[in-house]
Amino acid sequence: MSTTTTTTTTTTLKEAIINRRSIRKVKKNENITKERINEVLKTALHAPTSFNMQSGRIVVLMDAEHEKFWDIVKETLRPLVPEENFGATVERLQGFRDGVGTVLFFENQETVKQMQENAPSYKENFPNWSQQGSAMLQYAIWMSLSAEGIGASLQHYNPIIDQEVKQTWNIPGEWSLIAQMPFGEPNEEAGERTFLPFEDVVKFY
Secondary structure, three states: OOOOOOOOOOHHHHHHHHHOOOOOOOOOOOOOOOHHHHHHHHHHOOOOOOHHHOEEEEEEEEOHHHHHHHHHHHHHHOOOOOOHHHHHHHHHHHHOOOOOEEEEEEEEHHHHHHHHHHHHHHOOHHHHHHHHHHHHHHHHHHHHHOOOHOOOOOOOOOOOOHHHHHHHHOOOOOOEEEEEEEEEEEOOOOOOOOOHHHHOOOOOO
């Protein structure tokens, strides 16, 4: 019986897992197109969800809409951040804004509610399972972008931006914003990672 090796488009699965890092400074690149991101998302949507509930929702902002989003974040933070620290905040946000686009992750609370009604014995679990499903979707997209050579990081400026984001892009009220992932051509080297001792994390019996 013959065997075949399945790889991602540019790297092995093992390499994709190891090489995925937070790239907080990204820049424009015309080769990072809507079509490429579309293919990444189609693949990542195979990420599992409890009861196959599929409560995750995604909004992709690119180009001017992407820049508008980070302008909203900046102006929302302006009255909340001490003036002496705001310059550093703006610099950090500019590292995201300089990129190609941003993936907004939502969870459809109406789906969660329907699942609670359909399986009442698990009612208390579905909100937690929804968050777990979102995390797996975020990771799948992040790792897929990294495998394509696209830099990304995961940000959480919700809930302070939620209302304006929903109004600006006509987001359904039942969608809850979970995280934001700006992406683009990497414009910095990833920092070193440290790990707890393997034996402290993993136990075999």
